[in-house]
Amino acid sequence: MHRTATAVGVVLLILSAVVPAAGAAGAIGAQDGGALECEFPLTDSDASDHQVTVDAEPERVVTLNPSAAQTMWEIGGREKVVGISQFGGYLEGAESREVVTSGFPSTVNVEQVISLDPDLVLAPNTIDNDSVQQIRGAGITVYRFELADSVDSIYNKTQLIGQLTGECAGAEETVSEMRDRVQTVEEAVAGEERPRVYWGTEAGYTAGPNTFVGQIIERAGGHNVANEANTSQPYPQLSEEFIAQQDPEFVVVSVPPEQLGNDSRSYIPQDSVVRNTTAWEEGNIVVVDTNHLSQPAPRIVEPMTQMAQAFHPEAYADANTTTTTTAAPTTTTADATTTADTTDDESGGGVPGFGVPAAVVAVLGAALLARR
Template sequence: MRFRLLVVLAVLLVGVVPASAVPASAAQQEQAQCSFPYSATDATGANVTVEEEPQRVVALQASTAQIMWEIGAKDKVVGMPVRSYTAYLDGSKERTDVLTDGGMAVDVEQVVKLDPDLVVAPGSIADEQIQQIRDAGIPVYKFASDTSIESIYRQIERVGRLTGECEGAERTVSDMRDRVQLIEGAVEGEERPRVLYTFYGYTAGNGTFIDSVITAAGGQNVAAEAGIQGYAQISEEQVVKQDPEWIVTPNDAPLPNGTAYESTTAFRKNQTVTVNASLMNQAGPRVVQPMTKLAKTFHPEAVEEALASADAANGTNGTDDSAGTNGTDGTNGTNASADATDGNGSGGTGGSGPGFGVAAAVVALVGAALLTLRRT
């Protein structure tokens, strides 16, 4: 108990520097480092140059839009996926949708028509489409797929640098790190329950940021233990063998059924939890919210103590893990609509890595290759 409290206090104190101790030139140095023109090599191997600070940005993925909102750059976004899974972003419906009618591909003509200064693309977008946009004289920076919480930090920092929002990006990453370190410190030494994250027969294995989220929350991802790579199907045999103690589902997918699942410890003990699909599946800053919820589910006493200590140290009254949400937790078999998003009751029906929300059943049929487009 005492060790855990010390860990929490250490997390809170690390990096706290009185404003008076910061040299006056620090802000100037940061501004100089965030100047333009700026060049960086993207996932296609291209050297992408942004000549001036962008004022019109197109985000081809939901998580990039989320990042733009969090770092204080939402007013620069002119185009993005305008779908149910981005409705939690205040003002997103006022942007131009850059996906085709079916939402399964990028509308290149619409992107070009928006005349953006910069387009930010996920790893799931075909290089041919990236080149079509570049041929129109528009700089496009393509990210690789996110494989961990650390990779999300790097993406936030790079988006901030590309868009001239370095300070907001640094603040966002710092806030994320604080929460992740707080949770990791709270669950350190606790016994890790076996956890399966599943949607329409698919799961998140090794090399996914969702695996990293489950681990940070104090769980043991059975899909990774089973040797599953990326987003892939999990067989009933694997489910039986791994015998998860907790089954986690996004709130746009039903609980799995069948004899294999009914035989698990999770079902026998009524231990299922529903998380917000948009927040869990989008590789963005708000992934710490479902991470916190999972940690509180797996290790309630340890995490509640850590959060209470953090609140006391910060002088706050209670911790809001849903960041303005009005949903209820779907834990212990209640399967409620967990973590409704951003106070708008949208409930988040989509996200990043694993799929396209309402169309997730279709995505499952067409294969795991499409599972990254709409929620990343």
């Protein structure tokens, strides 16, 4: 049960990733390094080329995906959020919000959304168009986002959500802090030899170079073995033979926060090809919070920092950086165990397994390719 729940959660978190459409990013946002400005009415085209107008600063916001909710929490707009998806419950205080989605793929309870009388609904493009049209038909403003593919797009999305919701100051501060964290990581690992890194599932699905997860690995100073697969698929399926041939030196495992705290090797199934790699032999299993790695939102800097610390501990230490994370994942190596600082109490749960079953990730791949 743990493994099934984790599998569905990971996929839906990625499926519900959001980022502004190219037109939106260019139309509104801080230009030429200027300050982010919130002005209403605000009009812009969303990912579905729908002309969206927000007449006044929203007081009631519904988020249909967890990354939008996480962004609202980080930029200081959480009090405006009245509705969340079923995967946003990990956020502090989220239990007092209405859950308006369910199932897999995630479906929206349109009547419930309408009953909340929101001024604005933030929706991923994986939500079916009929639901969006029904909500708009009730006179409610809906902004649809595209899938994320880079760290820079997460910066843009954060700023855009800030402008759409009237939280420009918080969005600008959040993006500034993110950029500082990313710059610290990149400066620390610059010039270092990049270890081979694999993030994936039991079925061999992984993040390619044209995904934000793949980019996180690279910017943390690792070399994503999926780069060698020579495929245009964003989340390709790698064979056991390919993974063994690449012989990753580090494996990144993402698990829900309630299941953090176990020995890092315990997350690798007995029959996994990972047990035949250098990463397993040397104990280089990096365990991160799936709510941070799988959602294109501000907390993505947390797993990036953890990876940099694991891949290049001496170089990172020499950079004289200070990190504060919102979870307490542990990285176990053959020589030492290091635990990041924490602001939340965590308790170890059942072993969730290594990743997502093939059938579930097949849905992920199809949705990612469909884009809209």
